[in-house]
Amino acid sequence: MDQAQFPGFSRCNNATLRRAARRLGRFYDDALAPTGLKGTQFGLLFQIRVSDEPTMGTIAEALIMDLSALGHTLKPLIRDGYVETFADKDDRRIKRVRLTPRGEIKLDEAIKLWDVAQQRFENMMGKEQAAALRATLDQIAALNLEMPTAAPSI
Amino acid sequence: MDQAQFPGFSRCNNATLRRAARRLGRFYDDALAPTGLKGTQFGLLFQIRVSDEPTMGTIAEALIMDLSALGHTLKPLIRDGYVETFADKDDRRIKRVRLTPRGEIKLDEAIKLWDVAQQRFENMMGKEQAAALRATLDQIAALNLEMPTAAPSI
DNA sequence: TCCAATTAGTGGCATATGCCACCTTCGCCG
DNA sequence: CGGCGAAGGTGGCATATGCCACTAATTGGA
Numbered sequence: 389m390d391q392a393q394f395p396g397f398s399r400c401n402n403a404t405l406r407r408a409a410r411r412l413g414r415f416y417d418d419a420l421a422p423t424g425l426k427g428t429q430f431g432l433l434f435q436i437r438v439s440d441e442p443t444m445g446t447i448a449e450a451l452i453m454d455l456s457a458l459g460h461t462l463k464p465l466i467r468d469g470y471v472e473t474f475a476d477k478d479d480r481r482i483k484r485v486r487l488t489p490r491g492e493i494k495l496d497e498a499i500k501l502w503d504v505a506q507q508r509f510e511n512m513m514g515k516e517q518a519a520a521l522r523a524t525l526d527q528i529a530a531l532n533l534e535m536p537t538a539a540p541s542i
Numbered sequence: 543m544d545q546a547q548f549p550g551f552s553r554c555n556n557a558t559l560r561r562a563a564r565r566l567g568r569f570y571d572d573a574l575a576p577t578g579l580k581g582t583q584f585g586l587l588f589q590i591r592v593s594d595e596p597t598m599g600t601i602a603e604a605l606i607m608d609l610s611a612l613g614h615t616l617k618p619l620i621r622d623g624y625v626e627t628f629a630d631k632d633d634r635r636i637k638r639v640r641l642t643p644r645g646e647i648k649l650d651e652a653i654k655l656w657d658v659a660q661q662r663f664e665n666m667m668g669k670e671q672a673a674a675l676r677a678t679l680d681q682i683a684a685l686n687l688e689m690p691t692a693a694p695s696i
Numbered sequence: 697t698c699c700a701a702t703t704a705g706t707g708g709c710a711t712a713t714g715c716c717a718c719c720t721t722c723g724c725c726g
Numbered sequence: 727c728g729g730c731g732a733a734g735g736t737g738g739c740a741t742a743t744g745c746c747a748c749t750a751a752t753t754g755g756a
Contacts, residue, residue: 398680400656401663401672402570403585408679409563410743411606416556417744426744428712431557445734452565457713459736464711481721481734502554509555512685517678518555524667524675525562526552531666564713571714580714582742599704611743613706618741635704635751 412509419505423498429465430502432458433487433495436471441484443476452529470494566663573659577652583619584656586612587641587649590625595638597630606683624648 398404416427425433435447442450448458462485465471470491476482487495510518552558570581579587589601596604602612616639619625624645630636641649664672 398676400570400585400588400660401676402566402581402659403588404676404679404683405559405563405566406582406585406742407606408682409559411683411685412556412559414744416554426711427556428560431554431560434554434557443734452561453712454714455735456715456737460714461712479722479734483735505556506554509685513678513682521675521678522552522555522558524671524678525558528562528667529558529565531565531663560712568714580741597704607742608744609705610707610745614744615742633704633752637705 415509416502416505419501419508420498423494423501425494425498428461430495430498432461432465433470433491433498436485436487437492437495441486443482443484444473445482447485465491569663570656570659573655573662574652577648577655579648579652582615584649584652586615586619587624587645587652590639590641591646591649595640597636597638598627599636601639619645 413427416430420427420430423430432447432451435450436442439446439450444455444458444462447453448455451458453461462471462473466473469488471485472488473483473485476484513521567581570584574581574584577584586601586605589604590596593600593604598609598612598616601607602609605612607615616625616627620627623642625639626642627637627639630638667675
């Protein structure tokens with residue numbers, strides 16, 4: 389009964405992806421709401437935890453985010469005391485990031501809620517389809533998508 | 543050789559989706575750059591074209607966007623003269639939207655560039671996998687994902 | 697007919713993301 | 727060892743999105 393998709397529209401991979409992202413984002417956001425974290429922030433905290441005192445650039449690369457965007461996104465987390473940064477010993481240009489004890493606790497708390505949402509979503513989509521989707525999405529993330537406009541000259 | 547994905551991380555459907563969206567978004571954005579439009583704006587203009595003088599609510603629903611977010615996103619397009627709004631004849635609460643002649647031209651121009659990016663992407667992913675991906679994403683968009691916290695009464 | 701509940705949008709505030717210009721540090725080379 | 731170009735971030739500006747509180751216009755009764 390729902391006509392949410394107009395034929396021509398859903399042919400755009402980008403638009404379709406964004407639309408699904410909005411829907412899924414709100415779902416995870418709602419689930420995490422009790423912690424005060426958004427889905428994005430959760431993902432960022434998690435990434436910081438699994439990395440070993442990563443640099444800004446490392447995180448940005450892993451998350452395929454613009455470095456400056458990462459800086460912006462990190463600010464509220466630093467302000468709220470979940471994350472802290474410190475200069476690298478050997479190269480003062482490099483800034484490393486880590487969770488504070490408060491951040492570790494908050495992340496543990498969020499993971500519990502995330503797990504509920506994750507399970508709930510996978511029950512609806514089916515674990516296999518969800519896994520296949522993530523595989524495809526990772527494939528997109530790994531694509532070398534530069535327009536061949538440049539790179540001719542050495 | 544790239545270790546872009548840390549195991550635990552890519553298990554989150556939401557984070558994986560957003561990450562792919564960032565990558566793909568930049569790709570389409572780059573392709574559309576000559577028109578001055580972002581991928582999102584392109585999608586919005588397209589949606590307006592294929593709908594018949596849709597209302598704000600209709601568009602928001604079709605794109606799974608928050609109504610106020612749609613209003614915000616529409617502003618630069620109105621400012622640049624691509625879109626105009628007008629009150630519904632029968633219900634003055636309702637605001638309808640349509641492309642201006644300038645908007646139609648701009649959209650045509652953008653579609654040419656979009657097509658290049660779309661083809662390019664599908665050549666890398668394979669048309670079938672791309673179609674399968676869109677189908678899955680549409681499925682997500684159609685999911686009824688409310689946490690069962692409410693709705694018991696009645 | 698008049699008011700209560702509903703519907704459709706708006707405006708303000710906050711985060712999410714990107715691009716670009718600019719500043720520091722480093723590493724390398726003459 | 728002094729300067730140039732690269733590497734790593736920051737800040738400013740603009741769009742993308744959401745939530746919430748609030749306003750205006752409708753609709754349904756009593």
